[in-house]
């Protein structure tokens with residue numbers, strides 16, 4: 620299995636890569652990351668020389684780079700995002716570009732090559748709960764994004780769904796948690 624991980628130098632993506640390299644020593648992992656202020660290659664220092672790991676510095680919005688990174692890939696695991704709510708209040712553009720346009724570009728490229736897409740969303744698409752609220756979000760909760768960050772993530776979720784429903788792109792579908 621060959622996996623393209625986007626945003627693999629970030630907080631969650633780097634832990635995912637470390638986990639996968641250890642647990643599945645036969646898998647090949649390609650990490651496509653733009654190395655924004657949130658990306659840190661130190662997170663992957665322990666595995667950077669592993670023969671099954673390749674790093675590509677690049678932007679998910681760049682079609683040429685994404686197509687190149689997708690060579691021989693079976694699965695895309697998409698973490699790359701502008702992920703900090705506070706930053707989205709003052710730097711809206713970056714969130715629209717990466718979270719919406721970047722995801723759209725990845726989906727287009729995935730579709731051309733019929734590559735399975737696993738998208739990482741956030742609970743913030745469901746809005747917020749009062750402190751001490753007894754309510755809980757689940758996968759059936761209506762979307763109520765309140766920030767530019769969560770609105771851009773919600774948009775990307777809907778794009779993934781639409782590519783699946785409209786074009787049959789293989790994606791990870793809703794999993795009911797018991």
Ligand SMILES: NC(=O)c1ccc[n+]([C@@H]2O[C@H](COP(=O)([O-])OP(=O)(O)OC[C@H]3O[C@@H](n4cnc5c(N)ncnc54)[C@H](O)[C@@H]3O)[C@@H](O)[C@H]2O)c1
Nearest residue numbers: 626628629630631653654655657658678679699700702741
């Ligand atoms: N951290 C959380 O608490 C949390 C909670 C729920 C969901 N999420 C989601 O999980 C995913 C990962 O979150 P995180 O906390 O690891 O994020 P992070 O901000 O730590 O890392 C994001 C990574 O994406 C890279 N990146 C940003 N823009 C890029 C672009 N245009 N092209 C390529 N790479 C780019 C950055 O360099 C960085 O390495 C995000 O999609 C986020 O929305 C995070």
